[in-house]
Amino acid sequence: xACIEARGLRKAYGTTVALDGINLRVEEGRILGLIGPNGAGxxxxxxxxxxxxxxxxxxxxxxxxxxxxxxxxxxxxxFIADVAVLPRWMRVSQALDYVAGVHPRFxxxxxxxxxxxTEIKRTSKVRQLSKGxxxxxxxxxxxxxxxxxxxxxxxxxxxxILYRKQFYDTLLNDYFDRSRTIVxxxxxxxxxxxVLTDLMFINHGRIMLECSMEEFEARYVEVMVNxxxxxxxxxxxxxxxxxxxxxxxxxxxxxxxxxxxxxGDVRTPSIADLFxxxxxxxxxxxxxxxxxxxxxxxxxxxGGAASAQGSGEPRKS
Amino acid sequence: xxxxxxxANSEVTDPGYKPAAMSATQPFVWSVRRELWENRSIYFxxxxxxxxxxxxxxxxxxxxxxxxxxALALEPTRMRAAIEAPYDIAAMMIMFTAxxxxxxxxxxxxxxxRRDRSILFWKSLPVSDFTAVxxxxxxxxxxxxxxxxxxxIATQFMMxxxxxxxxxxxxxxxxxxxxxxWFQLSVILLYGIVTMALWHAPVFAWLLLVSGWARRATFLxxxxxxxxxxxxxxxxxxxxxxxxxxxxxxxxSFEEAFVVTTYPKGSHYPLVDRLTQLDPLKFLSSPGLxxxxxVAAGFFVAAVRLRRSRGPL
Numbered sequence: 249x250a251c252i253e254a255r256g257l258r259k260a261y262g263t264t265v266a267l268d269g270i271n272l273r274v275e276e277g278r279i280l281g282l283i284g285p286n287g288a289g290x291x292x293x294x295x296x297x298x299x300x301x302x303x304x305x306x307x308x309x310x311x312x313x314x315x316x317x318x319x320x321x322x323x324x325x326x327f328i329a330d331v332a333v334l335p336r337w338m339r340v341s342q343a344l345d346y347v348a349g350v351h352p353r354f355x356x357x358x359x360x361x362x363x364x365x366t367e368i369k370r371t372s373k374v375r376q377l378s379k380g381x382x383x384x385x386x387x388x389x390x391x392x393x394x395x396x397x398x399x400x401x402x403x404x405x406x407x408x409i410l411y412r413k414q415f416y417d418t419l420l421n422d423y424f425d426r427s428r429t430i431v432x433x434x435x436x437x438x439x440x441x442x443v444l445t446d447l448m449f450i451n452h453g454r455i456m457l458e459c460s461m462e463e464f465e466a467r468y469v470e471v472m473v474n475x476x477x478x479x480x481x482x483x484x485x486x487x488x489x490x491x492x493x494x495x496x497x498x499x500x501x502x503x504x505x506x507x508x509x510x511x512g513d514v515r516t517p518s519i520a521d522l523f524x525x526x527x528x529x530x531x532x533x534x535x536x537x538x539x540x541x542x543x544x545x546x547x548x549x550x551g552g553a554a555s556a557q558g559s560g561e562p563r564k565s
Numbered sequence: 566x567x568x569x570x571x572x573a574n575s576e577v578t579d580p581g582y583k584p585a586a587m588s589a590t591q592p593f594v595w596s597v598r599r600e601l602w603e604n605r606s607i608y609f610x611x612x613x614x615x616x617x618x619x620x621x622x623x624x625x626x627x628x629x630x631x632x633x634x635x636a637l638a639l640e641p642t643r644m645r646a647a648i649e650a651p652y653d654i655a656a657m658m659i660m661f662t663a664x665x666x667x668x669x670x671x672x673x674x675x676x677x678x679r680r681d682r683s684i685l686f687w688k689s690l691p692v693s694d695f696t697a698v699x700x701x702x703x704x705x706x707x708x709x710x711x712x713x714x715x716x717x718i719a720t721q722f723m724m725x726x727x728x729x730x731x732x733x734x735x736x737x738x739x740x741x742x743x744x745x746x747w748f749q750l751s752v753i754l755l756y757g758i759v760t761m762a763l764w765h766a767p768v769f770a771w772l773l774l775v776s777g778w779a780r781r782a783t784f785l786x787x788x789x790x791x792x793x794x795x796x797x798x799x800x801x802x803x804x805x806x807x808x809x810x811x812x813x814x815x816x817x818s819f820e821e822a823f824v825v826t827t828y829p830k831g832s833h834y835p836l837v838d839r840l841t842q843l844d845p846l847k848f849l850s851s852p853g854l855x856x857x858x859x860v861a862a863g864f865f866v867a868a869v870r871l872r873r874s875r876g877p878l
Contacts, residue, residue, distance in 0.1 A: 300688055300876060318873075319693035329685035336681060337603050349595030350692050386686075 249311060251276045251397055251429040252297055256305035259292050259453075266292040268453035269305065274446070276396070277426040281440050282433045283523055284450035290433045293450070294401050297431070298327055310396055323353060326390045327399035334382055336375040340368055347389050359392035362422070380411035387415060391423045398423070400432040404439070412436065416443055437519040447519065451527050469500045469508050470517035477511040484508070488525030499525050592692045596700035597708065600674075606666050607704060611713050614662040615720035618655045622724045626731035633737045646836050648744050655724060656717045656754055660761070663713040667705035667765075671772035672783040674701040675872055682877040694872040698773065702865060705769040710762040714755055721750075749840050756843050757822065764818035767857045770864035777871035780878055814857070822848040 254272040258265070266289045274280050284290050295301040297309050299318030307314060312321045334343065340363070348356045363370075366384045374382060383403065390398065404412040416439060424430060434440060447464055449457035459467065473481045473496050484507070486498035499517055500508060508514050517525075601607060636647035675698070678684040687697065725741065732738040772787050779786040795808040819825070824842045825835035848854060 295876070298688070300685070302874065318688065319691050319696075322689060322691040327685075327689045329682070329689070333682045333685040335603070335678075335683035335686060339602075342599075342602050346595055346599055347690065349598070350592040350690050352691070 249276070250274060250308075251278075252307075252309050252431070254296075254305065254307045257293070257296060257307055258304040259289075259296060259301065265453050267296070267303070270450075270453070270455050272448075272455070274429060274431065276429050278445045279424065279430045279432070279443055280446040280448060281437070281444040281519070282431060282448050282450060283437055283519065284433075284456075285527060288451045289453040290450055291401055292453075294327070294399055294431065294433065298325065298399060323351070324395055325397045325399065326393050326395040327401065328383075328386050328390055328403045330402045330405050332379075332382070334374045334386055336373070338374050339370070340372050340374070340377075340385060341370040343374070343385065343389060344370075347393075351393060353394040354389075355392045355394065359388050362388035362391060362418075380407050383407055383411060383415060387418060391418070396428060398428065398430045400430065400434075402434055403432065404434065404436060412439055416440065419443075437523060441519050449523060449526055456526055457522075464519075464522075465516050467502050468517050468522055469503065469505055469514055470497055470521060471500065471508050471512050471514050472497050473512040481508075481511045484511075488521070490521075490524075593696050593700055596692060596697055597703055600700060600704050601708070604670055604673075604704070607670065607709055608712055610666045611659050611663050611709075611716040614659045615655075615716045618658060618720050619723045619727070622651070622727045626727055629728055629731040630735040630737060633732060633735075633740060637737075637740060642836065645744065645838060648741065649746075649750070649836070649838055652721050652724060652745070652750065655720055659717050659720065660713055660758070663709050664765075667709050667769060668772060670709075671701075671705055671769050672776050672787060674704075674773055675777035675868065675875075676779065676783050679875060679878045684877055695869050698777075698865065698869045698872050702769065702773060702868075706762050706766060710758045714758050717754060718751060721747075746838050750838060752840060753823075753837060753843065756845075757819065760822035760845075760848055761818040763854060764814070764821060764857060766861035767864065768814060770861040770868065774864045774868045774871070777868045777875060813853070817853075821851050821853060 250273050252272060252274040254270060256269045257267055257272065258269045259267040268289075270289075270293070272293075282290050282293065292301065296303040296307060297314060299309075299314030299316075299321055302315050309321060310324050314321050338346075344356060344359055347354050347359075363385070366381065366388070368377060368381050368385055374385070377385065387403075404415050407415065419430070420443060432440060432444075444461055446460050447457070448455060471481065472492070475495070478496060481496075481498050484500060484503050487501050488499040490497050499521060505514060633648075636644050639647060678687060725745070725747070728741050729738045732741065772783075775787040776783050791807075791811055795805070795811065798807045799805055813820075822844065823835075823837050824844050824847075825837060
């Protein structure tokens with residue numbers, strides 16, 4: 249059974265379409281990164297999955313309808329909306345008491361164990377904790393719940409580098425096992441590149457790209473092209489070009505790696521680079537080229553095949 | 566770090582780990598407890614009101630012997646009224662405080678959690694919106710009335726002690742104990758508080774509804790529609806039936822629940838100090854009670870639906 253399964257998931261706020269009929273299937277044991285610009289529909293998708301917002305279309309999470317059965321679903325699902333949602337008046341001990349009181353799968357000893365590694369005092373109120381400590385507290389509460397799906401919506405927003413690093417390290421080392429599923433949205437994509445098993449780009453309420461990280465690494469290649477091979481590289485139809493230290497870096501989709509290696513230094517692009525290539529309104533990618541690139545990603549997603557038609561034409565400028 | 570994480574992982578996958586058994590009422594009980602943690606005014610305000618009254622009785626105790634001499638010279642009904650008056654006033658002041666606390670509690674109950682976004686935390690836990698709203702309605706309808714009763718009894722007992730000590734030198738201490746129907750007054754008080762809570766149910770349910778609906782200015786939204794209807798009626802028909810209905814809803818439970826016939830001479834307040842004045846049959850057969858409860862149920866259901874669909878502000 250898929251952990252999350254959506255068909256034609258749609259949500260509109262008045263005339264603004266936040267989710268435009270997306271199809272989605274997340275298997276158990278995956279760590280999916282949902283990446284998109286602000287207002288792309290990420291949070292709306294997560295809210296629908298969590299039963300916080302009503303939606304059109306079909307959606308099953310762990311076999312349940314989230315809108316109809318949020319309270320039952322939350323026995324198996326945890327989420328951290330962002331760092332600022334723990335009630336500020338609450339004491340740390342009260343948070344532990346309350347979650348232990350209402351959650352049948354909460355292991356208090358485990359939460360205490362996680363907290364003992366931090367400097368958080370049981371008697372402190374949430375308002376007295378730093379932002380990073382609040383995130384640690386929330387993570388400790390969530391990790392002590394034996395849930396099957398964990399949803400993280402910008403969990404590290406506004407945290408400093410140390411806390412952000414620690415957040416994902418703790419999550420991977422102490423929480424994730426192959427039976428759990430994690431869905432995470434964030435703007436700090438570099439941090440989660442090595443964490444994810446699956447990647448999804450979303451924009452204007454639509455899925456722009458959907459692939460596993462293995463596919464990502466197999467499909468996308470970035471080449472720092474030797475100046476004398478630039479024309480040859482252009483012929484292979486890069487989907488994106490940028491300049492670094494006076495050299496051109498070209499991003500290719502589904503082009504033979506051996507062939508590319510002859511053009512210059514080859515490496516796997518970062519998610520951020522691919523994100524910019526697919527979504528970015530950048531001076532490098534304009535008009536027709538941008539549209540065709542987008543289209544090709546849309547089709548490769550829909551068909552499941554890795555087609556790159558349309559991006560084969562040479563760059564015009 | 567590594568060994569720790571291994572231990573943690575083995576705990577996660579340990580098949581012997583069983584989720585704690587949990588009764589159906591447990592989320593409700595903890596939700597009520599959580600309301601009391603967050604809103605400490607629920608118990609502080611009545612306690613402070615009680616303390617102020619006790620302090621007031623202490624500093625006016627020197628006048629008691631003269632007042633009691635005067636009271637004992639009155640005809641029996643007015644004498645009873647004079648001796649009971651401070652205790653009644655204390656009860657009314659504490660009840661009024663509790664009512665104000667309940668009003669502001671309700672107005673914030675579903676608004677505050679949206680304002681500070683903590684609703685996203687509450688909704689991440691397996692507690693239904695029905696349980697959450699029920700626990701919030703439970704505060705003004707059950708917790709606060711019972712607590713108010715306890716505080717009033719404690720306050721009145723302290724007043725009784727103060728009066729006894731103050732009257733000892735003049736030898737009048739016994740008159741309080743003889744003439745004050747302490748037990749009857751306590752039963753009357755409990756009955757009065759319970760009937761008032763039932764009578765006020767639609768008021769609190771309406772306030773909860775507004776707090777779940779309004780984006781801001783909950784107090785104005787709660788009040789203005791009713792005042793507007795009353796004003797329109799006054800302007801259009803020059804009548805005040807609607808305003809009277811509102812007044813009865815806020816302050817009329819007393820007349821619905823008691824037989825009020827004895828007005829001591831020179832007083833606008835009826836004297837209620839006999840158990841025979843309790844009239845539960847009249848109260849339970851009052852259409853106002855049942856209409857109020859039906860309306861309250863409607864508001865409550867609407868508040869639950871709003872809790873479900875409204876996100877953070």
